[in-house]
Amino acid sequence: MPVALTSRMGELERAVMDELWSVDDDGWLTVREVHERLARSRDIAYTTVMTVMDRLSKKSLVRQQRDGRAYRYQAAASRGAMTADLMRGALEEFSERDRRGALVAFVGEASPEERAALREALAALESG
Amino acid sequence: MTTLFLSALAVLLSGPVPALLGRTPLLRRVPRAAVTLWQSVSLAAVLSALGAGLSLVTDRGTREGWTGYGVALLALLLTAVVLGRMLLSGHRVGTRIRAVRRRHRDLVDLLATREHEAPERASVPAGRTAEAGVRVLAAQAPLAYCLPGLARSRVVVSAGTFDRLAPEEVGAVLAHERAHLRARHDLLLEAFTVLHTAFPRFVSSATALREVRLLVEVLADRAARRTHGRLPVARALVALADSRAPEAALAAGGARLVERIRLLEDDRPHRLLAVAVYAAAAATVVLPTAFVALPWLAGLTWLPGVAAG
Numbered sequence: 001m002p003v004a005l006t007s008r009m010g011e012l013e014r015a016v017m018d019e020l021w022s023v024d025d026d027g028w029l030t031v032r033e034v035h036e037r038l039a040r041s042r043d044i045a046y047t048t049v050m051t052v053m054d055r056l057s058k059k060s061l062v063r064q065q066r067d068g069r070a071y072r073y074q075a076a077a078s079r080g081a082m083t084a085d086l087m088r089g090a091l092e093e094f095s096e097r098d099r100r101g102a103l104v105a106f107v108g109e110a111s112p113e114e115r116a117a118l119r120e121a122l123a124a125l126e127s128g
Numbered sequence: 129m130t131t132l133f134l135s136a137l138a139v140l141l142s143g144p145v146p147a148l149l150g151r152t153p154l155l156r157r158v159p160r161a162a163v164t165l166w167q168s169v170s171l172a173a174v175l176s177a178l179g180a181g182l183s184l185v186t187d188r189g190t191r192e193g194w195t196g197y198g199v200a201l202l203a204l205l206l207t208a209v210v211l212g213r214m215l216l217s218g219h220r221v222g223t224r225i226r227a228v229r230r231r232h233r234d235l236v237d238l239l240a241t242r243e244h245e246a247p248e249r250a251s252v253p254a255g256r257t258a259e260a261g262v263r264v265l266a267a268q269a270p271l272a273y274c275l276p277g278l279a280r281s282r283v284v285v286s287a288g289t290f291d292r293l294a295p296e297e298v299g300a301v302l303a304h305e306r307a308h309l310r311a312r313h314d315l316l317l318e319a320f321t322v323l324h325t326a327f328p329r330f331v332s333s334a335t336a337l338r339e340v341r342l343l344v345e346v347l348a349d350r351a352a353r354r355t356h357g358r359l360p361v362a363r364a365l366v367a368l369a370d371s372r373a374p375e376a377a378l379a380a381g382g383a384r385l386v387e388r389i390r391l392l393e394d395d396r397p398h399r400l401l402a403v404a405v406y407a408a409a410a411a412t413v414v415l416p417t418a419f420v421a422l423p424w425l426a427g428l429t430w431l432p433g434v435a436a437g
Binding site: 084086089091117121124128 | 224225228229231232234235236237238239265266267269271272273274275276284286301304305308313314317344358359362363364365366368369370384385386389390392393
């Protein structure tokens with residue numbers, strides 16, 4: 001997929017998630033409802049919204065529920081919970097025991113003794 | 129003779145040599161040259177292991193009799209196992225890394241704000257954000273890392289990082305992460321991870337991976353030092369290490385942080401050392417190729433002619 005199209009998809013996914021997050025915890029939205037909300041601020045086709053929500057569903061970022069002939073959607077988790085999850089996932093990737101190199105952290109882990117040694121090394125550098 | 133030499137070389141380059149290099153901290157003073165040396169030692173180890181097996185095949189395979197065929201078959205099998213493990217490990221590691229990054233990038237794009245939308249932006253000169261998108265996560269725990277990728281690389285920083293670090297320290301962190309992305313350090317680490325996953329024991333692949341990980345950090349630290357000075361880099365390192373979660377206390381990554389700060393102090397070029405290390409790197413690959421592999425391969429093209437005559 002070309003970069004321009006990818007980034008438009010990314011932007012639309014954000015917009016859709018923002019709408020889903022804006023309804024209260026137990027709230028579900030249909031594609032039509034999401035489309036109506038998005039159409040207030042932008043020119044967007046119903047089918048595009050459907051495609052985006054399908055993508056989000058495949059990525060397990062939204063839950064899907066059948067309601068008669070239509071599907072209703074809900075964010076898989078709140079924005080805060082997803083952010084916390086993401087941070088935890090990143091920290092797991094960095095941990096020495098379970099490092100497979102997908103992400104590279106600025107600092108690794110350090111024990112209390114090592115932190116003391118770190119501060120000493122910094123003090124030496126500051127005075128030197 | 130070829131087989132014997134290549135086998136000896138493979139053993140030497142996959143065991144004692146990496147172990148020795150791992151115990152030579154002096155190499156970290158010339159990180160770029162040291163990375164090259166690690167690459168050439170690993171490449172030469174793999175090539176000589178493959179060459180040893182194949183040369184046994186060509187040595188014995190040309191002889192008559194069942195013994196000749198038996199030895200050749202065994203050697204071929206050994207070569208196939210070495211090659212197979214490498215390919216399988218490469219496939220597994222690569223697939224996994226890309227899956228984790230894709231998932232992670234999707235979430236980051238969904239949840240993080242772009243750097244220029246963030247309130248704190250004095251750290252990055254305008255226009256430089258396009259180089260690699262900086263994303264800010266709304267979380268208090270300080271965290272900074274990079275998500276490598278061909279066209280969609282990202283530097284991810286938590287909002288808490290901006291609270292704990294001075295602007296020039298944040299700038300140093302971003303410069304460090306961008307250096308990783310620019311130099312594609314992820315590919316280097318991936319290669320050594322593949323090697324380590326393929327041959328986790330009996331060879332010093334763990335030493336190689338550990339040392340290369342440290343060396344790329346030193347390289348990125350140096351890039352950050354060039355633009356921001358050594359103190360902001362060192363202060364950022366200590367501040368971020370200090371604020372990491374307490375359950376991390378089990379780990380042993382801290383020793384390398386101390387080493388990184390010590391290495392920040394050293395900004396002499398060490399030209400002579402660098403030249404020597406580059407020369408060693410070149411010799412490791414070129415000499416066995418020129419004196420053993422090429423004569424052997426040249427002999428091979430000659431063989432069918434002899435057999436036909």
